[in-house]
Amino acid sequence: MDEKSSLLSRASAEVVDLHRFFVDWFVAGSADRADFSRFERVMNESFCMVAPDGQILDRDAVVDHVRVSRATCDGDFTISIEDIRASWQADDAIVLCYVETQQRAGKHSRRRSSAVFTTSSSAPNGVEWRHLHETWLQVSEG
Structure with a gap:
């Protein structure tokens, strides 16, 4: 596997794995087995997020929000990730676009996301989150 496809596969795995962590962390029945330090390790110190409502959140705000949201769902909570693709890539950085349902x-609810990752030898999948921008997608009610 060449370096470019390796970075794409590592960043794609990170997107899927982090959202799996969110489900475990937010669902009361699985929150005890979720490793919060894993989440903190993949959020770069300068991480920034543009939430679907347009609010800009720094790393501390995102980490604090996730921390206090532990076990806030009774079990009817799922996340699926679809249509992962690279929109830009360099030697040690990549921008992924994906749809989160x-x-x-x-x-x-559905949102289209674009995320910037850079390589990090200490992160579980070898990449860390640098920037995330989420935009609401309309869900048909029919």
Whole structure:
């Protein structure tokens, strides 16, 4: 596997793995087995997020929000990640675009995300999150 496809596969695995962590962390029945330090390790110190409502959040705000949201779902919470693709790539950085679908308490939401990753030897998948931008996608009610 060449370096470019390796970076794509590592960043793609990170997207899937982090959202798996979110499900475990937010669902009361699985929160005890979720490793919060794993989440903290993959968020670069200068991480920034543009939330779907346009709010800009720094790393501390995102980490704090996730920390206090532990076990806040009773079990009806799922996340699926679809259509992962690279939109730009360099030797040690990549921008991935993907669609995240959530189901929570019978309600569905979808968002298109673009995320910037850089290589990091200490991160579980060898990449860390640098920037995330999420935009709501309309869900048909039919």
